[in-house]
Amino acid sequence: MTFAVWVLLAVAEVLTLDRKGARGEVRFDHTAHVKASTKTPCVSCHHTRTERGTPQLAPCAACHLAEGDPKNPASKTSFDELHRTRAFHDQCIGCHITAVKGPRACVECHATERKP
Numbered sequence: 700m701t702f703a704v705w706v707l708l709a710v711a712e713v714l715t716l717d718r719k720g721a722r723g724e725v726r727f728d729h730t731a732h733v734k735a736s737t738k739t740p741c742v743s744c745h746h747t748r749t750e751r752g753t754p755q756l757a758p759c760a761a762c763h764l765a766e767g768d769p770k771n772p773a774s775k776t777s778f779d780e781l782h783r784t785r786a787f788h789d790q791c792i793g794c795h796i797t798a799v800k801g802p803r804a805c806v807e808c809h810a811t812e813r814k815p
């Protein structure tokens with residue numbers, strides 16, 4: 700029984716990110732990523748609105764909306780919109796490039812094309 704509960708909890712730590720677009724689901728092992736990040740693990744991804752302080756655990760797409768939505772936050776460096784696909788790509792691929800570890804090619808994250 701204890702083992703079964705543990706397995707359920709462990710499985711729930713792997714998230715399936717899917718904005719229902721053309722590129723299908725993205726598997727995200729949350730537990731492994733928390734273990735891999737050493738400094739300020741939560742806020743390094745769950746950043747606050749204006750600074751990297753207290754973690755705010757709202758889904759990314761609560762603030763990073765569809766491409767072209769005027770409510771999207773603007774990038775401080777390039778002043779263009781941080782829509783949700785870009786927010787995910789900048790954070791996920793950005794860290795994989797910096798870390799020189801983790802997938803950077805489309806098919807490594809987007810394992811399947813969505814079936815029509």
Ligand code: HEC
Pocket residue numbers: 716717718719720721722723724725783784787788791792795802803804805806807808809
């Ligand atoms: C490190 C993992 C990662 C890599 C590499 C990556 N993506 Fe994504 N991508 C995501 C995540 C996470 C999302 C947001 C969740 C979702 O919508 O599936 C996303 C969303 C998208 C979306 C919008 C949603 C959809 O399914 O249509 C498109 C289009 C997309 N990616 C295309 C690409 C293309 C093209 C490449 C290669 C140039 C690429 N991605 C590489 C993780 C990745």
Ligand code: HEC
Pocket residue numbers: 714716727729732733736740741742743744745756757758759760
């Ligand atoms: C490497 C990046 C990263 C780190 C580090 C990280 N998270 Fe997350 N977390 C995410 C992403 C991405 C999601 C999915 C957000 C979404 O659905 O839009 C998420 C989702 C969550 C959720 C919602 C889970 C669900 O089932 O939807 C909670 C709660 C959470 N994180 C808590 C934490 C806590 C607490 C920490 C620190 C111990 C942490 N996270 C560290 C990236 C991260």
Ligand code: HEC
Pocket residue numbers: 744745746747748749750755756757758759760761762763772773774775781785786787789790
């Ligand atoms: C409460 C609103 C909110 C939530 C939730 C949120 N963001 Fe953001 N994000 C912003 C705003 C606003 C900016 C513009 C820069 C700033 O003001 O810090 C931003 C900037 C960014 C940037 C570019 C600059 C930087 O600081 O790295 C990335 C990448 C990003 N967000 C990814 C994410 C991801 C991935 C998640 C979910 C784990 C997320 N955001 C959750 C509001 C939010």
Ligand code: HEC
Pocket residue numbers: 725726727728731732735736743744787790791792794795798800801802807808
């Ligand atoms: C703070 C840095 C960081 C961020 C942000 C990050 N990753 Fe990673 N990721 C890593 C590292 C480091 C590895 C390599 C782990 C290893 O090989 O031990 C990795 C490995 C992976 C892997 C291959 C291993 C596995 O779990 O299957 C996938 C897939 C992946 N990341 C997806 C994502 C997605 C999707 C996001 C955004 C939602 C993301 N990552 C955000 C650092 C990060």
